Amino acid sequence: xxxxxxxxxxxxxxxxxxxxxxxxxxxxxxxxxxxxxxxxxxxxxxxxxxxxxxxxxxxxxxxxxxxxxxxxxxxxxxxxxxxxxxxxxxxxxxxxxxxxxxxxxxxxxxxxxxxxxxxxxxxxxxxxxxxxxxxxxxxxxxxxxxxxxxxxxxxxxxxxxxxxxxxxxxxxxxxxxxxxxxxxxxxxxxxxxxxxxxxxxxxxxxxxxxxxxxxxxxxxxxxxxxxxxxxxxxxxxxxxxxxxxxxxxxxxxxxxxxxxxxxxxxxxxxxxxxxxxxxxxxxxxxxxxxxxxxxxxxxxxxxxxxxxxxxxxxxxxxxxxxxxxxxxxxxxxxxxxxxxxxxxxxxxxxxxxxxx
Amino acid sequence: xxxxxxxxxxxxxxxxxxxxxxxxxxxxxxxxxxxxxxxxxxxxxxxxxxxxxxxxxxxxxxxxxxxxxxxxxxxxxxxxxxxxxxxxxxxxxxxxxxxxxxxxxxxxxxxxxxxxxxxxxxxxxxxxxxxxxxxxxxxxxxxxxxxxxxxxxxxxxxxxxxxxxxxxxxxxxxxxxxxxxxxxxxxxxxxxxxxxxxxxxxxxxxxxxxxxxxxxxxxxxxxxxxxxxxxxxxxxxxxxxxxxxxxxxxxxxxxxxxxxxxxxxxxxxxxxxxxxxxxxxxxxxxxxxxxxxxxxxxxxxxxxxxxxxxxxxxxxxxxxxxxxxxxxxxxxxxxxxxxx
Numbered sequence: 001x002x003x004x005x006x007x008x009x010x011x012x013x014x015x016x017x018x019x020x021x022x023x024x025x026x027x028x029x030x031x032x033x034x035x036x037x038x039x040x041x042x043x044x045x046x047x048x049x050x051x052x053x054x055x056x057x058x059x060x061x062x063x064x065x066x067x068x069x070x071x072x073x074x075x076x077x078x079x080x081x082x083x084x085x086x087x088x089x090x091x092x093x094x095x096x097x098x099x100x101x102x103x104x105x106x107x108x109x110x111x112x113x114x115x116x117x118x119x120x121x122x123x124x125x126x127x128x129x130x131x132x133x134x135x136x137x138x139x140x141x142x143x144x145x146x147x148x149x150x151x152x153x154x155x156x157x158x159x160x161x162x163x164x165x166x167x168x169x170x171x172x173x174x175x176x177x178x179x180x181x182x183x184x185x186x187x188x189x190x191x192x193x194x195x196x197x198x199x200x201x202x203x204x205x206x207x208x209x210x211x212x213x214x215x216x217x218x219x220x221x222x223x224x225x226x227x228x229x230x231x232x233x234x235x236x237x238x239x240x241x242x243x244x245x246x247x248x249x250x251x252x253x254x255x256x257x258x259x260x261x262x263x264x265x266x267x268x269x270x271x272x273x274x275x276x277x278x279x280x281x282x283x284x285x286x287x288x289x290x291x292x293x294x295x296x297x298x299x300x301x302x303x304x305x306x307x308x309x310x311x312x313x314x315x316x317x318x319x320x321x322x323x324x325x326x327x328x329x330x331x332x333x334x335x336x337x338x339x340x341x342x343x344x345x346x347x348x349x350x351x352x353x354x355x356x
Numbered sequence: 357x358x359x360x361x362x363x364x365x366x367x368x369x370x371x372x373x374x375x376x377x378x379x380x381x382x383x384x385x386x387x388x389x390x391x392x393x394x395x396x397x398x399x400x401x402x403x404x405x406x407x408x409x410x411x412x413x414x415x416x417x418x419x420x421x422x423x424x425x426x427x428x429x430x431x432x433x434x435x436x437x438x439x440x441x442x443x444x445x446x447x448x449x450x451x452x453x454x455x456x457x458x459x460x461x462x463x464x465x466x467x468x469x470x471x472x473x474x475x476x477x478x479x480x481x482x483x484x485x486x487x488x489x490x491x492x493x494x495x496x497x498x499x500x501x502x503x504x505x506x507x508x509x510x511x512x513x514x515x516x517x518x519x520x521x522x523x524x525x526x527x528x529x530x531x532x533x534x535x536x537x538x539x540x541x542x543x544x545x546x547x548x549x550x551x552x553x554x555x556x557x558x559x560x561x562x563x564x565x566x567x568x569x570x571x572x573x574x575x576x577x578x579x580x581x582x583x584x585x586x587x588x589x590x591x592x593x594x595x596x597x598x599x600x601x602x603x604x605x606x607x608x609x610x611x612x613x614x615x616x617x618x619x620x621x622x623x624x625x626x627x628x629x630x631x632x633x634x635x636x637x638x639x640x641x642x643x644x645x646x647x648x649x650x651x652x653x654x655x656x657x658x659x660x661x662x663x664x665x666x667x668x669x670x671x672x673x674x675x676x677x678x679x680x681x682x683x684x685x686x687x688x689x690x691x692x693x694x695x696x
Contacts, residue, residue, distance in 0.1 A: 110514060115514075115517065158685050158689065161689055167508070167509070167510040168688055168689070170510055170513070170514060171450070171509065171510060171513055171684070171688045172685055172688055172689075174455075174513050174514075174517055175681045175684040175685050175688070176681070176685075178621065178622075178677050178681055179677060179678060179681035179682075181677070182673075182674045182675075182677035182678050182681075183678065185546060185670070185671065185674040186664070186665075186670055186674055186678070189665055189668050189669070189670045189671075189674075190665045190668065279521055279525075280521070322532075322533050325532060325533050327528075327529060327532055327533070328528070328532070330525070331525045331528050331529050331532070332525075334521045334522060334524070334525035335522065335525045335526070335529070337521070338518045338519070338521040338522035338525070339518075339522060341514070341517075341518040341521075342499045342515060342518045342519070342522075345499055345500065345502065345511055345514050345515050345518070346499055346502030347502075
C-alpha cells in the first residue's frame with residue numbers, strides 16, 4: 001500500500017488507504033480478504049454446479065465452454081445449466097444486498113425483506129399478473145417491483161402510529177405477509193390449471209427452468225442501480241450511528257433511510273420476480289458476511305457474494321440430493337435459514353424496545 | 357389476558373348473547389349446506405335433512421355437504437377453544453395455533469405418518485399430529501422465552517414464523533419427493549374442509565371431546581392466571597399443573613383439527629378476541645362464546661371460498677387468513693401489544 005513513512009496518514013486499525021490520483025479510499029483489509037476468498041469459493045461452486053447433473057461433465061470441458069472454445073458438452077453446460085446458474089447468482093447477490101440495506105436501516109438482524117412482507121408482495125403481484133394473462137418476461141419484473149414497494153408501503157403505513165416501533169413493525173409485517181400469501185393462493189385458485197401449476201413452482205422459489213429471460217431484468221436493474229449502490233455503501237455507514245449522533249454529524253437521516261429502504265425493496269422484489277421468493281437468503285447473507293469480516297457495518301460486497309453462494313449451493317443440493325426429483329431451492333434455504341432465525345431470537349435478547 | 361378493563365356480564369345478558377351466537381351458528385350451518393357450485397334452497401335442505409328423499413339435491417346435501425359442515429363445525433370449535441386456552445396460559449394476546457407454528461407441527465406429524473409409517477386413517481395419524489403439535493409448541497415457547505425479555509408477542513410471533521417456515525419446508529420436501537402419495541398430501545399445505553367424508557367426521561369427535569374435557573378441567577384456573585402467576589398461586593391454584601393441562605388440551609384440540617382439515621390459521625386468534633369483546637373476560641363465558649363463534653368463522657370462510665370464484669374452490673385456510681389478518685393489524689395498532 002503506497003504511503004510514505006514521513007507523513008503517515010492517520011487511519012483506523014485494520015484499514016489500508018488506497019490512493020489513485022486525488023482520490024483516496026479506505027479499504028478494510030479483512031473485508032477485502034474475505035471478499036476475495038468468497039469469490040474464489042463461489043467460482044469453485046459455480047464450476048461444480050456446471051459439472052454435476054444428469055450427466056457429469058469434466059471440469060476441463062466446463063472451463064473450455066466458459067472460455068468460448070468449441071466443446072462436445074456445449075449444449076449441456078452452455079444452454080441448459082449456464083442460464084440457470086446465472087439467474088441463481090444474480091438473484092442471490094440481489095437478495096444479499098437487499099438484506100444488508102434493510103438490516104442496516106432497521107439496525108436489527110431480524111429485519112429482512114422476507115419478514116416485512118416485501119417478497120410476499122412481489123410474489124402476490126406476480127401471480128396475480130400471471131393469472132390475469134400478463135406472462136411476458138418484459139412486464140413481470142415491473143409488476144414484482146410494484147408489488148414489493150406496495151407491500152412495504154402498506155406495512156409502513158399500518159405500523160406508523162406516533163412513530164415507528166420495531167416490534168409493531170415486525171408484527172404487522174408478519175401479518176401482511178400472511179395476508180399476501182393467502183391472496184396469492186386465491187389467485188392460484190382462480191387461474192387456469194397450467195398457469196397455476198407454473199406459478200406454484202415459482203412460488204416455492206425454484207430455479208428450475210430459469211434462464212436468461214429471467215436473469216436479464218435482474219442484471220439490468222443491478223447495472224442501472226450501480227451508482228445508487230455506491231452511494232448506499234457510504235450512506236449505510238451513517239445510519240449505523242444512533243439518531244442523535246447521525247443528526248449531529250449532519251446526516252439527513254430520513255432521506256438516507258428512505259433511499260436505502262427503497263433500494264433494498266427494489267432489489268428484493270426484482271430478485272423475487274426472477275427466482276421466486278427464495279426464503280431467508282436476505283436474512284442469512286448479510287449476517288454471515290458480517291461475522292466473517294468482523295466489521296462494524298454490514299459489508300455489501302461480502303453480502304452479495306454470500307447471497308450468491310447460498311443460492312448456488314442450495315440449488316446444487318436441491319438438484320442432486322434427491323435426484324431424479326428436484327426440490328425447489330427455497331426448501332433448502334428455509335431449512336437452513338429458519339433455525340438461524342430461531343437462534344437469533346434466542347441470542348438477540350429481545351430488543352423489542354428498539355426503534356425501526 | 358393483560359387487558360385494560362375487566363368487564364363481566366351477568367347471567368341474563370350472557371345467556372342472551374350465547375343464544376344469539378347459537379342462532380348465528382345455525383344460520384352459518386344452513387348457509388354451508390345450501391351454498392356451493394349447486395345452490396340449493398334452504399327449504400329443500402331442511403326437507404332433505406328431516407325426510408331424506410332420493411332427489412339429487414337431497415343426495416348432495418346428505419352425502420357431501422353434511423360431512424363437510426360437520427367437520428367445519430368441529431374444527432372451528434377445536435381451533436377457537438385452543439386459541440383461547442393458549443392466550444390464557446401464555447398470557448399473551450397473539451398466541452394462536454397457526455401463528456405459533458403448532459398447526460404446522462401437527463401437519464408435519466400427519467405427513468410423516470402417511471409417508472413413512474403407512475398410516476392412512478384419521479384415528480391412526482391423529483396421534484402423530486398430537487406429537488408434532490406438542491413438540492412444535494414447546495420448541496416455539498422455549499425459543500421465544502430464550503431472550504432476556506421473555507416470551508413477548510414479538511419474539512413469539514417471530515419464533516412462530518421461523519418454525520412455520522422450517523416445518524413448511526419439511527412438509528414440502530416430503531411431499532415433493534414422495535410423489536405417489538401427493539394426492540393425499542394436498543390438504544397439508546393449506547387447510548381445507550372440502551371432500552371430507554362422514555367417516556372422518558365420525559373419527560374426529562372423540563378426540564375433540566377429549567380435548568374439550570381437558571380444557572374444562574382447568575378452565576376455572578384461567579381467570580386466576582389472568583391476574584398473574586403469583587396471584588394464581590396465592591389463590592390456591594397449582595400453576596404448573598394448570599399450564600400442563602391447558603397445554604395438553606390445546607395440543608389435542610389443534611392436533612385433531614389439523615388431522616381433520618390441515619393447518620388453518622387465524623381462527624384461534626380472532627375468535628377469542630371477538631368473544632372477549634362480547635362477553636367480557638370471564639372464561640366461563642368466553643369459552644362457550646368462542647366455541648360458538650369458531651365454527652361460524654370457519655363455515656362463513658368456507659362458504660365465501662366456495663362462491664368467490666365459482667367452479668373452483670378457495671381452501672378455507674386462505675379465507676380465514678384473509679379475514680383474520682386485518683384483525684391482527686387492528687389488534688397490534690390498537691392495544692399495547694408491543695409495549696413489553
